[in-house]
Amino acid sequence: MDRRVPKNEIRKIIEDLCGNQVNITNTLFIGGYANSNYLVKTDVEEDGFVIKLVEPLEFQSWLRFEKSSLSGEAYCYKLLREHGIPTLDVIKYSPPGEIINQEYLVTKYIPYIPFTSIPSNEDCGEKCYEVYGYYVKKMHQIQVKKFGFKRKDNWGEYSSWYDFVCAYTKELLNKTREYSLYDKHFYCSVNEIIKQNKKALDKVITPCMVHWDLGYGNVLVNKKEKEFSFEAIIDMGRCIFGDPLWDLVDSSYKPQAFWKGYGSSSKGTLDGIIRSKIYSILDGIFDAYISLIRFDNKERYVRENDVVIASIKDILN
Template sequence: MKSKTKPVITPAQIDALIKKHFGKDVSAGNIQELTGGWFNAAFRVQVPSKNLDLVLKAGPAPGARIFTYEQKAMETEIAMLKLLEKHPAIPVPKLYAVDLDCDVVPGKCFFMDHLSGSPWNKIRKQVSLENHVAVEKEFAAIQMAINAIKGDYFGFLVLNDDGRIKRGTWHAAFGDLFTTLLEDYARFGIKVPSFATRAVSLLIEHEPSFRPVTTPSLVHWDLWEGNIFLEHDDGMFHVQGITDFERALWADPYMEVAFWTPKRHATLVDCYGRDAFEARDVQIRRAFYDLYLSAIMYLEQYTRGYTWLFSKGIRLYSLARARQAMQSLSRA
């Protein structure tokens, strides 16, 4: 996918990065651009002399228009890979090298293992119903293992240079997330949709529903089927690994994006506990998380450089999701 946030990187630059981190006599072999994402540039890079099959992931070049919560995206992804490699129950690619100097390519970058499997969303039709339930249970176990890691504060996993966001309560931290997003709208000169300003005002009224979240949990916040890789073994698909950790934060586990589509992920909801998920306070918080994500998607149409048709689809979808979330709050 083409996006204004993706840096332009040449094969010669990739080869220079390989030499910088793996040895001056080491060269990159086959290089293939991975076009699925919207934020970072990614390339599959084979290094024959080291018998390595890697992914180079590079963040936006300095000066790119990015959101406040994205300012430390690459550092967050690197921190997550280092943190999660200590937890065997959470399958993540091995991190090989980190380059934050921006002296070879325009963005901060790192090399990690290439996952040989396929994204779940790409092969969903190949997975039988029985196998799908099994995969969903594996997915739930992985996500719950991530959420079981606890922090000392609510907010960004890696703080921005100005120290944001780090708060003692989840309500305060989430309020900061939404407020900084509205600041991004102003910074980009984009009119804030009415549902977003309304949501911020309603946060004060619904503060009691945030009180049950007393312990900061690690939240991936982008663990959808496109970031879950499956491999086929013994006649069944299994989760091979998960990727894309740049949105991770210390938050409420119910902020995970899979809960955006509870019917699609019914087995996941059952693993967490359906009664707990359907509790009034959780549903109120879920409505706010949907509003926040809808406000992000609505703004992305102006900052990512999408095609006109794709931008229209994103706009209509985000507005529809926001209406549903507002209706949920009105019924609460």
Template sequence: MDCRCFPPTARTRGVFVEFRSISREPSAFQQPVADVDIPEICGRAFGAGVRVTSAVELGGGMYNTTYRITAESLPEPVILRIAPAPDRQFASERGLMRNEYATVPYLSTVATLVPRMLFADWSQEIIGRDWVLQSHLTGVPTPERLGAYDRPLWRGFFAQLGEITSRVHSIRGAHFGPVAGPGFPTWSAAVVASLHAIADDLSASSLDATDVRAVADLATEHRNVLDEIREPHLLTGDLWTVNTMLSTEAPEPVITGVLDLDRTLFGDPAADWTIRMASAKQDERTAFWDAYGSRDASSAGAWRALVYEARHLGAIRLERHRLGNTEGVRDSYVALGKIVSALA
């Protein structure tokens, strides 16, 4: 962690600010902003008289850059989230922050758990990047807290996660695809478009996308199986342990917050990342299904699940490439090859 205090300047309007950023390589995907940008951002959101006192970059996420901000005129800390520069975003991930902003009106069933949007700026005038200010959620990140509980108590956490996911999945949309668009009239069209977007990103990154394109072709050929899904429901997109907060006081795990709903889309709930993760192991997470409900055990549902897994693996390959995980990229080809064989 790099900790610096910067002196008053014309841009900071005489405020003395503690600025802490995470040390990163210049080539790293996540990049901080300049210390003098923070007061200007807060001035735009809260008025020229705001007196920022600290800005501390938070770790944990792998996409946006996040700071906890305190100011004399604000009653509690706020969270500043800054999107990657537009030219650093994959096409299949473009505008994720704007997608999250568009999702807020649909989150009434979990409104007490998600941060409030305080201000959003898509002008890119200050730092050349999208950014939002959100309320600060109470609690501690689940990965830092869950291990303090005896393992039998973890079942309660996963049951809560199942109940939250069920609430989100109960929300219906008017189209298939990302909440902010583009929207599609059928589920097959949305899935095929997503697979092609991921494949195009892989090709642009000089990675072989033959397997992902093969899945897109199979999904097109058997679109009728995908189009058995006739009603678009809201998917969390990325909800799992790393995107939840736990109470610091409770004698058993209690979820107090849900974060980073920027990959939301309307479609088949079975395609959600949360469902994939809940299905991955037969351990404490099986309690998820006690609260969520049963899974689709039909042959058509099993075929769709393979397509969804291929989509997840394609996105995972992109993320691993972005993080420089060459071994993980290689492993994704083995896993996806098995999916293609099973689908064909």
């Protein structure tokens, strides 16, 4: 499916920022999962602008938090900058209907290289991974008053972490029911796990910033001569406020240098282990769901599903 936005819509966005005399030298579609992203070069900004537009198609398979993420994303970039964490420089957030029909976000483009190109076992690479861990820790120390999502209409905010996890679990399971992915026993098991471990979830009493999609693809680095530099944490559209452990569930790909920069966490405590298992189950259900329904990847669906089933049996036993 071609999701390209007409060039005249892109021009409206750029003219709103730079005036109608601006010269657009190049427009490049750079993909996107739930959004369409464009790198736009002009004669007024050396590196260019990145325009991120909400993708209006295929909303039926989306969870609610995915449908209105750009306002929250802009808010999170502001918080990161206020706390000295390298991130994207937001030029403008525009709600639907203000300039064009779609909601969009404009940021400055940051030149980068893939994080995975950094040799973690060399001194230059270790330092970059250590800085990465340091900034993730700083991000996890950002606190707000309510748990859950930050959206312009205050949707998705909760007074307790347990309430948020219950609400998210309910929506996720209801969405999979629409496609008949699991049987009744599966749904009962997941709900029972959440209820049985309310005490562990209630140990999270402070809503901290959680990226919720902290893969290497959402971390920008660059190389100047022989030195690697940490440039930015990006793609905050899924950001929630709650338990930092959710960002640390899959820590197998983080080298020791990351933990040197990050420091300690509650991951090794009994309650932390229980919560990590719950988050892993919910992540697995979400990944299995999008693998099958959005990408028609049956092999990945089966793989993710097998891990989820094994995790459910483990925590119930």
